Amino acid sequence: MSNVLIFASKSVMREISAWLEALRNERQASEETVEAYERDVRQFMIFLTDYHARPSELDDFADLKPMDLRSFLAARRRDGAGARSLGRGLSGIRSFLRHLEKRGLASSAGAKAMRAPKQTKGLPRPLSVAGALDVTEEADAFSTEPWVGARDVAVLTLLYGCGLRISEALTLRGDALTDEMARSMTIRGKGGKTRLVPLIPAVHEAVATYRRLCPHDLDAGHPLFRGVRGGPLRPQIVQRNMARLRGAFGLPPSATPHALRHSFATHLLAAGGDLRTIQDLLGHASLSTTQAYTAVDADRLLSVYDNAHPRARRKAEVS
Template identity: 75%
Template sequence: MAEDFLIAASASLAAEKREWLRALEEERRASPHTLAAYERDLRQFFGFLTGYHGRPATVADLADLKAADLRAFLASRRRDGVEAKTLGRGLAAIRSFVRHLERRGLASSAGARSMRAPKQPKSLPRPLSVPDALAVSEEAGALAAEPWIAARNVAVLTLLYGCGLRISEALDLPGDALVDGEARSMAVTGKGDKTRLVPLLPAVHAAVADYRRLCPFALGAGEPLFRGARGGPLRPQIVQREMQRLRGALGLPPSATPHALRHSFATHLLAAGGDLRTIQDLLGHASLSTTQNYTAVDGGRLLQVYESAHPRARRA
């Protein structure tokens, strides 16, 4: 680790910093990237304290650190153009170091704990492209060792993309779900025990029927529809792991997760002209703003809709 911040810290504070980093590396198994980032964050904080007090920072300066001190530090970093994500990481580093000092009887972490982390900007969901979403649902079984598990993987991921289900909603389906191959919709109970109707496409019926035919376990009304390799309820972690393997096989980005298929369901419907209120109902969102965050349509599509629909945008 670089030691160029020593001019901004006393020898005892520098020694505590080294011990803290050692503990993070050996006991917490922190990655080299995390260690480097935390060391840099702490060095910047020590530099701030040096300017604040007009002398090198000491252990005593952190003994009873106040929330006001941390707010002043974050404000100075924000003036330098540092983003909220980096500010949050810096605050986490300071809190970790102060807790280290507290365990050694050298400080109190009350002030650091009371400080709220900077509000993070909402990140937009990242849906898959239409070809990638189709490839996932079609190739989901390609890596499975047993035919019934391959069919299960295809059925689960087809439900996520074809019906916009949450992974928990798909895995909560009872064993007698989707037995009627002619059904056009299905009732799903989601968050807050709210029930909604979702459409059932032929591809969904076909995928579930194929899985039901091959599954070696009885799929009764009182049992879960989707099973793990030993017959117990299928766990979300297994679906996530299968999706990770598919990402590698299909060359998809890390953002291609099971939940991204639900984003893709909403985004592709909206891009094709679907009504936002209807998509809200299909997703089971209580708020339209939540649905808006779920969908991402390119600017060209939005401009096309505007120019074709808005009276003031129509040309004579």
């Protein structure tokens, strides 16, 4: 928030602080979302400062026009921002304007009238079954300490074996997964939503091995996964290890930690899992998000058609 000091009045700063607190406490937004929204609104403040040749005041938000927002998005595009970043930026500004509107300080009509930049929706890029098994089973290949190698195996096994996001795995507490007979566990995901995910033997084994070798106290008051010095394990460390594994196994750049979550869903679908169940396991709010995996696994869908459709079966019998 310190950078905003230069670009906004004290009254604007107070409203930004109140808005961010509401996102955390009322909307249960993740810290990553809060940081992204704060950054986007800060960029808008910088733009308005140049636009008006003075720091932003609350009056500047009282009646924002679509033209003002289009000018901001055009400036961001010239700086190299892509459609996804622009869309998220507009979403953050809308959220802040809604906050001001509730307090009678602005209108969000101009922002609502704006269409988000059209985004090209990329398909999920899963690993092959062999690739997913390679990186989860050999995740300790570059570790010099046995407990660090066991930790890396456990983290990647959770991503692939349970379909977790990396943030969900790294926020598990030290007393998680202590019951090796448990068949499932509850995960708190995006927006504070909870879901039940299955626990397979490979996950229990990997976590138990890590727990046995880890030199740090793994209690409920601390994270389960630790860095070398005992602090919380950072996502960048997991991403760096995955990059090394990509090189070792000749995997494409799309083979990231998050790709293991995609692999979890795609491989379940290929084995006969239904979309509704996979939606629940991934914690998707909308089935349309999960449906992206049907485009990835077209071969399986064609096989289902060939085996299930009466005309397809008849043709096969005749031939």
